Amino acid sequence: MWDYSEKVKEHFFQPRNAGVLEGANGVGDVGSISCGDALRLMLKVEPETDIILNAHFQTFGCGSAIASSSALTEMIKGKTLDEALKVSNQDIADYLDGLPPEKMHCSVMGREALQAAVANYRGEVWSDDHEEGALVCKCFAIDAVLIEDTIRANNLCSVQDVTNYTKAGGGCSSCHEGIEEILVKVMTERGETFKPGAVAQEAVAPAGMTNLQRIRKIEAVLDTVRPQLKRDGGDIELVDVEGKTIFVNMKGACAGCQMEALTLQGIQQKLMEELKEFIKIVPTKAGALSRATCQP
Amino acid sequence: MEGIYFDNNATTRVDEAVVEAMLPYFTEQFGNPSSMHSFGNKVGLAIKKARMQVQELLGAEHDSEIIFTSCGTESDSTAILSALKAQPERKEIITTTVEHPAILTLCAYLEKEGYKVHYLKVDGKGRLDLDEYKKLLTDQVAVVSAMWANNETGTFFPVVEMAELANAAGAMFHTDAVQAVGKVPLNLKDTKIDMVSVSGHKLHAPKGIGVLYLKRGTRFRPLLRGGHQERGRRAGTENSTSIVGLGKAAEMALEAMTFENTEVARLRDKLEAGILVKVPRSFVTGDPSNRLPNTSNIAFEFIEGEAILLLLNKFGIAASSGSACTSGSLEPSHVMRAMGIPYTAAHGTVRFSLSRYSTEAEVDRVIAVVPEIIAQLRKLSPYWEGDGPAAEPEKAFAPTYA
Numbered sequence: 238m239w240d241y242s243e244k245v246k247e248h249f250f251q252p253r254n255a256g257v258l259e260g261a262n263g264v265g266d267v268g269s270i271s272c273g274d275a276l277r278l279m280l281k282v283e284p285e286t287d288i289i290l291n292a293h294f295q296t297f298g299c300g301s302a303i304a305s306s307s308a309l310t311e312m313i314k315g316k317t318l319d320e321a322l323k324v325s326n327q328d329i330a331d332y333l334d335g336l337p338p339e340k341m342h343c344s345v346m347g348r349e350a351l352q353a354a355v356a357n358y359r360g361e362v363w364s365d366d367h368e369e370g371a372l373v374c375k376c377f378a379i380d381a382v383l384i385e386d387t388i389r390a391n392n393l394c395s396v397q398d399v400t401n402y403t404k405a406g407g408g409c410s411s412c413h414e415g416i417e418e419i420l421v422k423v424m425t426e427r428g429e430t431f432k433p434g435a436v437a438q439e440a441v442a443p444a445g446m447t448n449l450q451r452i453r454k455i456e457a458v459l460d461t462v463r464p465q466l467k468r469d470g471g472d473i474e475l476v477d478v479e480g481k482t483i484f485v486n487m488k489g490a491c492a493g494c495q496m497e498a499l500t501l502q503g504i505q506q507k508l509m510e511e512l513k514e515f516i517k518i519v520p521t522k523a524g525a526l527s528r529a530t531c532q533p
Numbered sequence: 534m535e536g537i538y539f540d541n542n543a544t545t546r547v548d549e550a551v552v553e554a555m556l557p558y559f560t561e562q563f564g565n566p567s568s569m570h571s572f573g574n575k576v577g578l579a580i581k582k583a584r585m586q587v588q589e590l591l592g593a594e595h596d597s598e599i600i601f602t603s604c605g606t607e608s609d610s611t612a613i614l615s616a617l618k619a620q621p622e623r624k625e626i627i628t629t630t631v632e633h634p635a636i637l638t639l640c641a642y643l644e645k646e647g648y649k650v651h652y653l654k655v656d657g658k659g660r661l662d663l664d665e666y667k668k669l670l671t672d673q674v675a676v677v678s679a680m681w682a683n684n685e686t687g688t689f690f691p692v693v694e695m696a697e698l699a700n701a702a703g704a705m706f707h708t709d710a711v712q713a714v715g716k717v718p719l720n721l722k723d724t725k726i727d728m729v730s731v732s733g734h735k736l737h738a739p740k741g742i743g744v745l746y747l748k749r750g751t752r753f754r755p756l757l758r759g760g761h762q763e764r765g766r767r768a769g770t771e772n773s774t775s776i777v778g779l780g781k782a783a784e785m786a787l788e789a790m791t792f793e794n795t796e797v798a799r800l801r802d803k804l805e806a807g808i809l810v811k812v813p814r815s816f817v818t819g820d821p822s823n824r825l826p827n828t829s830n831i832a833f834e835f836i837e838g839e840a841i842l843l844l845l846n847k848f849g850i851a852a853s854s855g856s857a858c859t860s861g862s863l864e865p866s867h868v869m870r871a872m873g874i875p876y877t878a879a880h881g882t883v884r885f886s887l888s889r890y891s892t893e894a895e896v897d898r899v900i901a902v903v904p905e906i907i908a909q910l911r912k913l914s915p916y917w918e919g920d921g922p923a924a925e926p927e928k929a930f931a932p933t934y935a
């Protein structure tokens with residue numbers, strides 16, 4: 238049995254705003270065929286103010302899908318469309334006091350339904366751009382498609398690389414066999430053979446770099462992880478370098494989230510490999526204090 | 534715990550008489566059956582008795598054909614790997630698309646090791662096409678593994694006939710009978726079946742004890758090597774308490790065999806009919822005319838299984854579902870997919886599995902509760918409108934899929 242929070246159970250057993258909404262002027266239908274969950278979100282928007290006067294849902298899905306839908310309607314009622322669109326899937330999960338990692342896609346579905354409904358109201362067509370694969374890393378809810386894409390985009394060749402870039406495999410490590418299989422597949426495509434125990438990409442960093450070379454090198458490393466962070470709706474910025482301490486600013490969705498420490502650890506590891514020296518990465522205050530909205 | 538337990542295909546309650554039979558072997562008779570002294574001697578005798586009790590239940594010719602293992606999964610792995618090791622010149626396996634993961638995951642691994650695995654398809658009722666099977670039976674096939682009864686639908690495969698065919702083609706035949714043993718009479722000595730997997734916890738014995746039946750004369754290569762326990766075919770000090778428990782449970786299952794196939798079947802039929810008549814758009818999956826006496830798998834269209842289970846649980850009713858969301862995998866049941874059940878129904882399948890401890894009152898209670906639960910969830914479903922499915926449900930709701 239899933240370990241659902243009391244809040245999830247409450248929203249499942251007494252869903253709010255369930256059923257057809259008469260006079261809805263924005264409707265979003267989305268679903269995830271792999272899990273068989275599907276959701277229709279209906280909005281009644283006041284045209285003059287863009288305020289969501291009412292929101293209802295109909296859901297074909299499991300307990301957490303129904304609870305996420307119910308929570309979403311409660312969260313967006315009374316908000317303007319733009320305010321509502323700021324609700325992230327992590328916000329939905331937080332509202333419910335958390336969801337099991339396998340169920341995070343239920344909150345993603347809620348967020349997608351919201352985007353679709355707003356697009357429908359505005360007369361636009363919403364199309365989904367993210368593909369969902371089989372869940373590989375259960376600790377951090379990372380699926381096969383994301384791992385495969387990341388390996389391909391960054392020419393990764395070790396499980397450690399994959400953990401650094403995606404967090405997958407950074408927890409209980411029971412998915413390392415699965416990650417190795419994906420590595421073997423992608424590396425075979427690019428004509429390489431997977432060698433267990435290989436360390437991250439060849440470092441070309443020479444000893445005795447000038448300060449400028451060093452900073453460029455750091456920037457280059459940050460550039461390689463940036464696409465990953467952007468996927469999660471975040472970013473990273475180099476603030477300053479003081480000797481062995483590198484100050485960065487975590488921005489957007491990744492700031493302050495529970496994964497931040499882990500992400501930074503991965504980046505730190507990578508920087509050390511590239512610079513061939515011991516360094517410490519420190520997030521600046523601005524980052525550490527902002528809202529927790531990391532999308533896993 | 535008070536509650537209605539209709540999930541006996543998942544696991545069963547250990548019978549009190551079984552516990553009683555086991556208890557002395559934790560404390561008074563704790564010896565190692567391999568020891569020379571009298572501490573071990575009695576234990577050895579108890580294991581011998583248990584072996585004969587299991588032999589009786591399986592209808593095996595010799596008690597030496599019974600090998601105790603740690604679980605059904607170990608028996609499955611041992612059987613298949615042994616068949617491959619014993620016949621290295623044969624590189625193919627035949628199995629079915631609806632086996633338990635204990636077989637399917639192993640086969641997927643063996644494919645990576647270079648073996649060719651043929652997966653027999655099933656039709657809409659979960660039945661095999663024996664002509665397809667016959668065509669695949671070549672001298673390349675080391676082993677055929679087909680389950681006696683499916684754990685989700687209860688549907689039987691014609692394993693006795695399939696074993697004859699395999700035997701004629703010189704291939705070994707294994708069956709995962711974990712769900713069948715204790716629920717249907719077996720007479721292995723009159724079959725050509727070489728290997729059979731059994732799991733104690735499905736027949737009111739403890740978890741973590743299993744049996745591999747190995748027909749005399751079947752070539753065998755052990756999985757665990759070490760001491761001479763189980764005649765060297767499964768090394769490791771015997772789980773003597775659980776073996777004693779399984780023996781007792783086997784004896785009791787044999788005594789209850791008629792009851793299982795009359796009274797339990799009657800209750801199951803009553804439950805099924807009671808639900809089907811009250812819930813529109815619901816149907817039985819698998820082959821109702823050829824299945825385990827205790828199992829009923831019902832698909833409720835347009836709603837999702839986990840949601841049904843959570844509401845059932847609120848009423849103290851335990852069942853299980855083929856829905857994706859009840860497993861960690863996010864995949865809907867491979868058994869339902871193999872039978873071609875549309876996903877709007879496959880996700881809403883619920884398995885009720887009874888036991889000889891199930892009562893008429895429990896059945897009546899479930900019949901009373903289920904229709905309400907289904908109606909309540911359908912009110913939330915975008916495929917449902919008022920008292921029936923939306924006109925052309927697939928069109929009324931055609932979401933953008935991620």
Ligand SMILES: Cc1ncc(COP(=O)(O)O)c(C=O)c1O
Pocket residue numbers: 542543603604605606607633635680682683684709711712732733734741743
């Ligand atoms: C058909 C079948 N095979 C194998 C098993 C696994 O048995 P065990 O849990 O003893 O390893 C089960 C039980 O879930 C089963 O239903």
